[in-house]
Amino acid sequence: xxxxxxxxxxxxxxxxxxxxxxxxxxxxxxxxxWYRQDPGLGLRLIxxxxxxxxxxxxxxxxxYSVSREKKERFSLILESASTNQTSMYLCASSSPxxxxxxxxxxxxxxxxxxxx
Amino acid sequence: xxxLNQSPQSMFIQEGExxxxxxxxSSIFNTWLWYKQDxxxxxxxxxxxxxxxxLTSNGxxxxxxxxxxxxxxxxxxxxxxxxxxxxxxxxxxxxxxQFYFGTGTSLTVIP
Numbered sequence: 001x002x003x004x005x006x007x008x009x010x011x012x013x014x015x016x017x018x019x020x021x022x023x024x025x026x027x028x029x030x031x032x033x034w035y036r037q038d039p040g041l042g043l044r045l046i047x048x049x050x051x052x053x054x055x056x057x058x059x060x061x062x063x064y065s066v067s068r069e070k071k072e073r074f075s076l077i078l079e080s081a082s083t084n085q086t087s088m089y090l091c092a093s094s095s096p097x098x099x100x101x102x103x104x105x106x107x108x109x110x111x112x113x114x115x116x
Numbered sequence: 117x118x119x120l121n122q123s124p125q126s127m128f129i130q131e132g133e134x135x136x137x138x139x140x141x142s143s144i145f146n147t148w149l150w151y152k153q154d155x156x157x158x159x160x161x162x163x164x165x166x167x168x169x170x171l172t173s174n175g176x177x178x179x180x181x182x183x184x185x186x187x188x189x190x191x192x193x194x195x196x197x198x199x200x201x202x203x204x205x206x207x208x209x210x211x212x213x214q215f216y217f218g219t220g221t222s223l224t225v226i227p
Contacts, residue, residue, distance in 0.1 A: 033215075040219075042219040090158055090159070105149065105206065110158040
């Protein structure tokens with residue numbers, strides 16, 4: 001079975017704290033993604049990575065950074081958490097495209113982050 | 117990034133009724149995907165569509181990849197209470213690296 005595992009399901013952090021959200025996939029996928037999901041706004045892409053040590057900004061990268069040191073692991077970092085980063089964060093992975101069809105994106109269970 | 121137009125936004129139906137929802141985009145996609153998300157959980161893949169015109173079933177669920185490659189629909193037949201949740205579509209662009217998502221259809225099934 002396909003598996004994307006997010007290390008923390010529920011976190012409560014204080015404003016200004018550094019926050020790490022970890023994600024591991026077991027499908028040997030090249031591409032990994034971090035999204036945030038807010039009511040009425042749908043899924044918004046924060047960052048994605050198409051290879052180890054590679055990263056690309058998504059639609060809302062401000063206030064976030066990422067790290068991909070190993071193929072199976074993609075970390076999202078909030079350098080200084082703020083209350084407007086309270087949200088559900090979803091990690092996902094997929095195999096690469098380059099014109100190849102038949103690719104699917106798989107999601108983790110989600111991490112609920114509350115910043116107080 | 118592009119957001120797909122998904123309708124309806126919400127549905128309230130009686131148990132046993134059929135449900136239909138659809139997604140449209142302004143771009144051509146190579147893949148259409150349908151997910152269900154339960155409250156507090158991550159999205160779970162229901163159906164994947166890879167060819168224009170393709171019709172695929174998964175139990176009581178049926179989805180089709182539109183001929184124009186700019187739309188897809190999902191049908192649920194004979195709904196049951198556990199069908200409650202948010203359903204959303206996703207499309208993959210020609211590069212195969214990016215995915216775009218609908219805003220979701222919230223389904224409530226009344227026993």
